[in-house]
Amino acid sequence: MNRILLILFMVSLTIVTNGNTIRVDKNGNFQTLKDAIRFSKPFDTILVSSGMYSSVNTFVNKPLTLIGVGEVLLNGFNKDDILIIQSNHVTVSGFKLINSATGNLKDFAGIRIQKSKHIRIHNCDLSEMFFGIYISDSRNVQIIDNSSKGKNGGQSNSGNGIHLWKCDSILIRGNHLSGHRDGVYFEFAKHCRIENNLSEKNFRYGLHFMFSDDDVYEKNIFRNNGTGVAVMYTKNVSMISNRFEENWGDASYGLLLKDIKDSKIHNNSFYNNTVGITMEGSSRINFNNNDFTMNGFALKIWANCIQDTFYHNNFSGNTFDASTNGQLELNSFDFNYWDKYEGYDLNHDKVGDISFNPVSLYSMLIEQVPFAVILLRSFIVYLIDIAEKNIPYITPQAFQDNHPVMTRIAR
Template sequence: MVKKWLLLSTLFLLVALPAKAETMDLQQLIDATPAGGELQLQDGIYKGSFRINKPIKVIGSKNTILQGTAKETLLQIENSNDVTLENLQLKTAKTGIAVKKVNHLYMSGLKLTSMYSGVQLNYAEDVEIAETIIQGIDGHYSKKGNGVAAFNSKRLQMNGLQINQVQDGLYIENVSQIELQNNVIRNSRYGIHFMYTENAKAIENKFNKNVTGIMLMMTKNTDLQRNEINEQNGLNGFGVVLFDGQNIDVEGNVFQSNRTAISAQKLQRSTMKENRFQMNQSAVELIRSNAENSVIENDFIGNIVNLRSDGSETTIQHNYYDDYDGIDVDDDGIGDCSYVALQSFGQWMVRQPAYQYFVESPSVVLLNEMDKQTNAIETDQLVDEKPRMMSLQSVEQPQKRNIGKIVIGIAIVLSGLWLWRREAAI
């Protein structure tokens, strides 16, 4: 009987040990790693809630998984400098990573899933988050947290993030010197939400099917450059909202299929330049806009309404409009008469989408012609006195082709000279 009991016990241990090895105590490993050291984690599941409060590198493998519970923060980093996290998967938590009072933090190659909010930064400086995936939970935006939220922080970089189904992809409040580049944010409330922020850059990001691509409020000295902002076309959809901002440069972006591409409200000393507005219901909306703002050298193509205003003064100049029917007698690339963006039917259609079925009906064509006659005497609102005859894209393509032809021509001439000299030498 005793031998039988010992045999069963041995078999139980042999079966149980491998299963136990899959669940490891990460906190003990962190505590055992000296300050400034590197902790290499093997594939496996590390369950619990963990804390880092010293300089350390934590490097995962292909399938290194940190797993928590829906009621706790999975990983806390506090009161430390020089922390690195790489190649980790974080699953199931109220907050994936909570950071407070940390300088020099680098996170890369992370994947956060099944959690209310992804990363929270408080009083952090010199932080870089790169090549990270954050997948939110199902449900309404009010029942979700943000992908990355940063408060009271300085010198932040977020590059190559893929964020989906959260409340706000990147929520930035009271932050100075932040650069957001090459991020993709989809199916959220706001792609980027700036609040009380200074010296920010959002460059070459992609926003798709959010309620609003970029929401900027009470923010100064911000550059929004070369972003792709598409299909923010819900009932309250906006590509970009600029509310009470100062010194905001919106340059070289592509806005396509948004309900309203840009809504500028109480904006001051700001510029919208070299953007492409294509197939939006409304391209640019100006509300209580400052006279020092400018809308220059943009392309307006296939929009229902190109420009709307409540009467605010804004410099509008050198834009291309696909519905401009003026001529250019002196062939300087600028139309000989002004473009006035007052479109009665377009304004109604934006408010009542069902009106789109009457586009190009005889009554609408007549209304548009009446608008043109009325607009001829308009001199104050939404007037571009020097509209371009060609879009920026149309101008750039011939220039590229001409450069190519010049290079080929020079090569042919040089080859001919070389052959001539060779024959002359013989």
């Protein structure tokens, strides 16, 4: 897929370089971007020199390459969208965009891409944005090394950093998103690749997607977002080597999985979240080689999750390793490291000889009677947990790791 993208991009570049070059300058023939675009022919290159330019609803309606040379500021003056791309083969790079409009009737954006193919946006800095980059009905778009900052409008008065609606084959790499409602928002976006992005301090989710099958998320960092990361109603998702960090709050998750199926979640790190992973109605997901460190709950697995496998994960320093809300447990745990494991290894094969049940009685009690949290870390809770561990009665027995490893798995 990527190779095809690359070839198409090369082809588009060679076509572009065949065009003329037009300069936009404060003292030149073309003093605004709009004039230059009106004059240009398809596959021309427009170079914009340093300075501040007004740019309200600038339509790019033919294949063009727009390049900002130096400090080029496109100001939307809080009036409307700033740049609207409605043509195939458009490249935009090196601009600073500021002040898109805010509103409830329309999703105003810094860069809007509609019904287009082969678009490339890179090295653009967007700030004071409602929506940052808004892509709809498009294919083969590359969003690389940009940054977008919201207007700090709170959850109800902010838009999303990168917003995708009905897209296919989009590459989002190396972007920094903050101060938005959701850092990255996908709906009906398939075959996309999201890698090396940093999404932090957004008001709602760092990453939020629905109905977006066959996407790959790799090496992203989702940090300190209002309620973490929530993904829903999707299958064939791969989340690899991401970091979910510092999502502390009353309703905050490192990762919330709702109705996710047939997916891979490998090599991720969940650090210091209220809940590492919450799973609801999610099945056939493989969790391999993840690190769960210092979370409140590492896992909350509702009883309607089936055939999920947990293999070779590290659980350390979590207040509770796992919690569930029912007796039935149809997922499997094997060869994980649990720092709360107190078993022994007589034959020295580095695998504990007795199984480990990560669900404590108290964690189940809290699910049923939330007010019981007031007894957290009291002596009585310690006593009943020990009693339950030795003679299990209430905690689900199938919820156990039959081969807990003795030492932390090195990565």
